[in-house]
Amino acid sequence: MDSDDDLVSSGTEVWSFCMGHLRVWESVHCLCADFAGFCLFGKRCVPFGSRRPLDDVPSGLTCALHAMPPQMDDEYESDLGSDEGDGDEALAMDSETEEVHEAKVDVLTPTELLSAQFQAIEEVNSIFQIPAATARHLLAHFNWNKERLLERYYSDGDPDRLYAEAHCVKPENIQTNLVTECGICCGDIQPDESVQLPCGHPFCQSCWAAYFREKVMNQGTTDIACMEYTCDVLVDEYTVSKPYPSRNPRAFANVPLDHTIAFDGFLLFQQLVIVLLLKDDQETLARYNYLVAKAFVKHNKKIQWCPAVNCTYALRLELPRAQPVTCKCGTTFCFKCQQEWHAPLKCTMLGRWLKKCADDSETSNWLSSHTKECPKCHATIEKNGGCNHMTCQECRHEFCWQCMGDWAPHGSSWYQCNRFDEQDAKDARARALDSRASLDRYLFYFHRFANHDHSSKLEHKLWQLVEHKQREMQKANFTWIEVQFLGKAVESLQRARSVLKFTYVFAYYLAKNNQCEIFESNQRDLEMATERLSGFLEGEATDIDLSKLRLEVMDLSNYCDRRYDVLLDHVQEGYEKGLWEYNDEDMRTAMATES
Secondary structure, three states: OOOHHHHHHOHHHHHHHHOOOOOEEOOOEEEOOOOEEEOOOHHHOOOHHHOOOHHHOOHHHOOHHHOOOHHHHHHHHHHHHOOOOOHHHHHHHHHHOHHHHHOOEEEEOHHHHHHHHHHHHHHHHHHHOOOHHHHHHHHHHOOOOHHHHHHHHHHOOOHHHHHHHOOOOOHHHOOOOOOOEOOOOOOEOOOOOOEEOOOOOEEOHHHHHHHHHHHHHHOOOOOOEOOOOOOOOEOOHHHHHOOOOOOOHHHHOOOOHHHHHHHOOOOOHHHHHHHHHOOOOHHHHHHHHHHHHHHHHHOOOOEEEOOOOOOOOEEEEOOOOOOEEEOOOOOEEEOOOOOEOOOOOOHHHHHHHHHHHHOOHHHHHHHHHHOEEOOOOOOEEOOOOOOOEEEOOOOOOEEEOOOOOEOOOOOOOOOOOOOOOHHHHHHHHHHHHHHHHHHHHHHHHHHHHHHHHHHHHHHHHHHHHHHHHHHHHHHOOOOOOOOOHHHHHHHHHHHHHHHHHHHHHHHHHEOOOHHHHHHHHHHHHHHHHHHHHHHHHHOHHHHOOHHHHHHHHHHHHHHHHHHHHHHHHHHHHHHHHOOOOEOOHHHHHHHHHHO
């Protein structure tokens, strides 16, 4: 296997030990029948000649498909050393932390997202024994749900239909066309310039490049179909092999590594062909790589983007559910709905509240309380003077504001305005009172929700005060560990503020009963504890002995934490035992469905 030709001819044998992953060429280039990429780890890669299964190699030494996280690159030797510990001790630790691992949240970089795609492709490829390109298209067709794909693959008696639905060619049906004329520009194509999909339709590289740019930049898609009219076969990793029948990896040696853009050198064949065609268009390459990752996350229920502005991380949770997750950028949010963490609310309740605040539904309540409708055209009219003679600006109808009757009889013997109609008056008063009560109730809870939200934002400034106070205490012979109570107190305060904010949303939808009374009592206790801790940290803490300050703050923050736990435990108990009753029929139905 010393020559290039020997290497190429033995590709199948080499693949047999590495289960469909990359084969490493020398110390820089990697190539095989299904994937290509550039190895960033140089001589740390495991050479193909070692015949050592890649799964047995420490993560810091492998190539693209088993790439170590970027932050581990400089510490790979120490990581290897850490594996040489006591096996019994490791097993004991695994047993003790099993529950923690089940709820573990992984924060993924764009590179690690691509690695997750590789892993999913490998799992399907090892079962079906089909090209990785085809496996990727099948997974994408089933929204990266491996279980659904397996069920369909083995239950459907017509695999050809499955491939057609996924817009890919069955491996044994891949075609090669020796036509030397581009089907778009009708120009001559040199043998080394033709780019063909598995369907066999040939086009020149310049036409493909223009087509890629249009699809990626203007249409925002990575599902790029063949340019042949009526052909819906999608671009796949096999495409790049057509211009290079020898599969000699040196053919890619002139592609600079800086064209790997967002994925640090980990390239699928599909990406590599775009690098070759668009090597001078880094904007399109960056856009394409972003769309690849976005499409993968969009259809994977276990992965969510961090909602923070300009954050490129994604978070993975093996058991997707409503729980708080924290990104490396510091943002904490609900994994299920991607809103800020909203305990004690369910996602459904938060969604309805945000919609209520965002639209103008409560504006209609204000209008009902302060305006009337024209009796003829029903336009909304607000009285702006003392005279009861009203003229609608829409239809010019004249009526009496007091009795809402036609104005013409007023001043004649038919005048009825002074005669009281008990039923009409009762109905009108009821409508006005209902509208007023509904508006007042909404504003009561909304103002308290908004106030705690505003207070939470202002209290972020407390960190500066805390850092100053910590420095003062260290100068007074307190150790660094002893002054950390101030930071923990601010964290307790911010947690309590967040929960208090959403307790007012919860209370807005609750029907009055004994459980509601207990909840409001817990809410009051937590609010009092929170305000006392906030006031102490912001004001009273400036003129107090440092030793007393430490004791006082620790007492207040501990009490605040206890009230926080009591309130959330009670709400959770109510959810589990069905104790909560809601004052809105739609909310009752929605909460029953979510439970």
